[in-house]
Amino acid sequence: MAGNERVDVLIIGSGASGAAVAWSLAETKMRILCLEQGDWVKPTDFPSNGRDWEARRFGDFEIRPNLRGRDTDYPVNDDNSLMKVANFNGVGGGTIIYTAHWPRLHPSDFKVKSLDGVADDWPIDYWALERFYEENDRMMGASGLPGDPGVPPRHPPMPPIPLGRTGAVYAQAMNRLGWHWWPSDTTIATTPYDGRAQCINLGHCTPGCAQGAKASTDITYWPLALRAGVELRTRCRVREIVTDEHGMAAGAIYYDAEGREHFQPAEVVIMACNGVGTPRLLLNSASARFPNGLANSSGLVGRNLMLHPWPVVSGYVEEEMDGARAPITSMWSKQFYETDPARDFVRGYTLQFGRGAGPVTEAIGSTAAGHLPWGRGHHGIYRQLLNPRASIGVACDDLPEEHNRVTLDPELKDSNGIPAPRIDYAISENTRRMMEHGIARAEEIMAAAGATRVHTSRTVLNYPGHLLGTARMGTDPERSVVNEWGRSHDVKNLFIVDGSVFVTGGGVNPTSTIQAVALYIADQMKQRLANLFD
Amino acid sequence: MSATLSPAEMDHLGEIAGAMIPASADLRMPAADDPVILDDIAKSVGRDLALVREAIAAILKMANGAFAGLDQDAKEALINDYHARGGAPAEALGRAILAAYYRDDRVLVALGQEARSPFPKGHVVEPRDWSLLDAVRHRAPFWRDDRMTGTGER
Ligand SMILES: Cc1cc2nc3c(=O)[nH]c(=O)nc-3n(C[C@H](O)[C@H](O)[C@H](O)COP(=O)(O)OP(=O)(O)OC[C@H]3O[C@@H](n4cnc5c(N)ncnc54)[C@H](O)[C@@H]3O)c2cc1C
Numbered sequence: 001m002a003g004n005e006r007v008d009v010l011i012i013g014s015g016a017s018g019a020a021v022a023w024s025l026a027e028t029k030m031r032i033l034c035l036e037q038g039d040w041v042k043p044t045d046f047p048s049n050g051r052d053w054e055a056r057r058f059g060d061f062e063i064r065p066n067l068r069g070r071d072t073d074y075p076v077n078d079d080n081s082l083m084k085v086a087n088f089n090g091v092g093g094g095t096i097i098y099t100a101h102w103p104r105l106h107p108s109d110f111k112v113k114s115l116d117g118v119a120d121d122w123p124i125d126y127w128a129l130e131r132f133y134e135e136n137d138r139m140m141g142a143s144g145l146p147g148d149p150g151v152p153p154r155h156p157p158m159p160p161i162p163l164g165r166t167g168a169v170y171a172q173a174m175n176r177l178g179w180h181w182w183p184s185d186t187t188i189a190t191t192p193y194d195g196r197a198q199c200i201n202l203g204h205c206t207p208g209c210a211q212g213a214k215a216s217t218d219i220t221y222w223p224l225a226l227r228a229g230v231e232l233r234t235r236c237r238v239r240e241i242v243t244d245e246h247g248m249a250a251g252a253i254y255y256d257a258e259g260r261e262h263f264q265p266a267e268v269v270i271m272a273c274n275g276v277g278t279p280r281l282l283l284n285s286a287s288a289r290f291p292n293g294l295a296n297s298s299g300l301v302g303r304n305l306m307l308h309p310w311p312v313v314s315g316y317v318e319e320e321m322d323g324a325r326a327p328i329t330s331m332w333s334k335q336f337y338e339t340d341p342a343r344d345f346v347r348g349y350t351l352q353f354g355r356g357a358g359p360v361t362e363a364i365g366s367t368a369a370g371h372l373p374w375g376r377g378h379h380g381i382y383r384q385l386l387n388p389r390a391s392i393g394v395a396c397d398d399l400p401e402e403h404n405r406v407t408l409d410p411e412l413k414d415s416n417g418i419p420a421p422r423i424d425y426a427i428s429e430n431t432r433r434m435m436e437h438g439i440a441r442a443e444e445i446m447a448a449a450g451a452t453r454v455h456t457s458r459t460v461l462n463y464p465g466h467l468l469g470t471a472r473m474g475t476d477p478e479r480s481v482v483n484e485w486g487r488s489h490d491v492k493n494l495f496i497v498d499g500s501v502f503v504t505g506g507g508v509n510p511t512s513t514i515q516a517v518a519l520y521i522a523d524q525m526k527q528r529l530a531n532l533f534d
Numbered sequence: 535m536s537a538t539l540s541p542a543e544m545d546h547l548g549e550i551a552g553a554m555i556p557a558s559a560d561l562r563m564p565a566a567d568d569p570v571i572l573d574d575i576a577k578s579v580g581r582d583l584a585l586v587r588e589a590i591a592a593i594l595k596m597a598n599g600a601f602a603g604l605d606q607d608a609k610e611a612l613i614n615d616y617h618a619r620g621g622a623p624a625e626a627l628g629r630a631i632l633a634a635y636y637r638d639d640r641v642l643v644a645l646g647q648e649a650r651s652p653f654p655k656g657h658v659v660e661p662r663d664w665s666l667l668d669a670v671r672h673r674a675p676f677w678r679d680d681r682m683t684g685t686g687e688r
Contacts, residue, residue: 046653048651048652048653049651049653050651051637051650051651052578052633052637053651053652054633054636054637055578055633055634055637058629058633059580059581069581106677106678107677107678107679107680107681108677108678108680110680111680114680115678115680125680126680127681145664145667147671149670149671149673149674149675149676149677150675150676150677151677152677152679161659162659162660162661162662163660163661163662163663163664163666164659164660164661164662165660165662167662168662168663168666171666171667172666174670175666175669175670178669180670180673180676181670182667182670183667199656200654200655200656200657201652201656201657201658201659202652202653202656202657203652203657210652210653210654211653211654211656322659325657325659326657326659334676334677337677338676338677338678339678359636359637359641359642359645359647360632360633360636360637363632363635363636364628364629364632364633367617367628367632368625370618373610373614374553374554374555374610374613374614374617374628375553375554375556375606375609375610375613375614376556376558376606376610378554378555378556379555379558379561379563383561383645386645386647
């Protein structure tokens with residue numbers, strides 16, 4: 001096995017959190033190395049460069065690794081879950097193919113036990129993260145409109161994405177109903193920003209942005225971190241974290257692009273592989289001293305997986321809308337976010353208003369929904385469907401339950417022979433009630449907008465790629481995996497900064513919070529450098 | 535198994551695709567068995583090849599091997615029936631045909647769409663009027679402030 005030069009800090013995973021932590025720690029001038037199993041993605045690689053831009057969403061830019069099947073992906077056994085795993089493995093991680101919707105958790109999300117008597121409180125609150133949310137908004141480049149009464153104050157540095165025809169139809173419907181709505185915060189550059197070109201409406205942001213207007217960490221944090229001296233090694237797939245005779249992390253074993261095994265020694269190891277990749281690695285790092293996997297004396301590594309069930313209600317209005325000629329994100333509603341004792345569930349959801357679909361996606365989606373027939377009737381119906389589509393997502397809070405978990409699959413392995421993660425996940429009764437409530441409200445909005453052919457996809461097709469909770473934060477080592485500043489309770493030089501540390505999921509897309517937490521943990525580390533392992 | 539569709543499979547695919555999306559002279563839409571589109575389907579089927587083969591075989595079997603001899607009504611009934619319960623192979627066949635069909639220049643132009651990739655030209659989105667927000671702007675903050683005491687103070 002090749003031995004490598006020792007580094008001060010080894011970060012595993014270069015996605016949303018790995019990039020943020022690398023950038024933040026770079027100012028310490030420590031020797032920092034990040035190992036990433038995937039590649040850099042070039043602007044010319046993105047589908048919107050070619051005429052096959054929609055087809056590639058079902059190929060090399062598919063959101064589910066099991067269907068995408070790049071050699072940089074690892075398989076996931078998610079047969080025992082209605083919610084399938086979506087991710088991207090490459091520099092930038094999930095931010096390469098995320099939709100760039102940019103809400104924050106609400107203050108109440110950090111206190112669900114105290115406020116609503118369910119799950120657990122976080123060991124930190126919204127206000128501890130506030131300045132890191134703000135810093136991250138500046139670093140990623142957030143766009144939005146201040147003054148939203150549905151969320152705490154925030155200061156996005158760019159104006160919001162345009163309302164467009166689709167947004168105006170929704171807005172009128174929401175005003176008719178008297179319900180809250182607001183243009184969504186996004187990480188889409190609506191003006192030139194920090195060397196990034198502004199959005200020119202290439203369509204949905206999910207399959208990556210050829211213009212570079214969408215903030216993925218390969219073009220935000222990474223260039224700055226690399227310039228500050230951080231090293232990023234791609235095509236390096238970590239198999240396990242190795243510990244020394246004192247029970248401290250000694251480094252990691254990884255495979256390079258040629259399949260050669262390396263040992264990378266390090267003083268500090270930071271996990272940033274997301275809510276599935278991180279527990280997978282920790283469980284695969286079992287040893288005589290840590291027989292249940294590393295950092296797992298609580299038995300909670302892999303447990304409490306939260307995936308955000310996300311029904312989508314779609315319909316078609318009379319008029320021509322934006323279709324796929326704009327970012328899919330347009331606006332949000334916080335009307336039903338906070339707990340209301342009059343409802344039969346606790347916590348709540350964000351309504352996320354989307355634009356339409358491109359010609360191919362519309363045809364595929366409509367045939368799947370049974371709206372578009374084959375044969376002579378095809379053309380007439382298709383003309384009624386292309387462009388007037390409206391879609392509302394119900395982003396449901398997903399509370400932690402220990403039986404929802406990531407384990408190692410006994411048979412399935414990746415191309416390096418590393419056991420694949422297995423997902424066991426069931427939607428809770430509370431979430432099911434919430435979903436039905438949200439679906440009914442979205443149907444009311446569709447009715448107020450005059451939409452017809454209204455239909456709901458409850459789980460199938462909606463896999464938001466939010467992978468959370470599998471190495472939760474907490475002050476009690478028996479009830480959590482890392483402490484309130486991200487350090488493993490069991491291994492004092494092992495940190496976790498990705499979505500695994502979430503205690504609850506909230507009813508929003510998580511990445512602004514994942515990165516705020518990563519910046520907060522990095523800040524805590526910097527403040528404690530002299531006694532980091534005490 | 536060869537890595538591309540055989541000439542016989544291409545013939546069957548053409549029969550099936552042409553029935554699934556027939557031409558419309560009125561709407562200036564070609565059929566999905568148009569040679570250019572069929573060629574695109576065959577070239578781009580990629581990793582779905584095995585599923586598409588399975589779908590073709592299943593449709594032929596449902597037609598007792600004589601799909602081409604059915605009239606258009608019977609073909610459409612058979613295909614819609616198969617698509618509703620054919621699972622992954624039916625989906626893959628539909629996807630392959632639709633992905634090639636709805637990027638054909640003639641089809642896009644007939645639909646009033648621009649026949650080009652999104653990049654580099656992009657699109658224009660109408661800004662619309664933010665006065666629609668006035669109804670919301672004046673609402674008092676309603677997110678739950680965890681710092682509030684029972685008396686409403688911080
Ligand atoms: C289709 C889609 C749409 C989304 N839309 C939104 C949105 O609109 N808003 C939002 O907030 N969030 C969105 N998300 C979620 C967002 O992408 C994730 O929350 C975020 O990327 C998670 O950050 P992370 O740092 O936890 O992990 P990731 O960003 O997933 O990064 C993990 C990295 O670790 C690497 N890695 C894993 N295992 C190993 C190993 N063994 N060795 C080496 N490297 C490894 C991976 O290759 C990957 O690059 C979306 C996700 C998807 C898939």
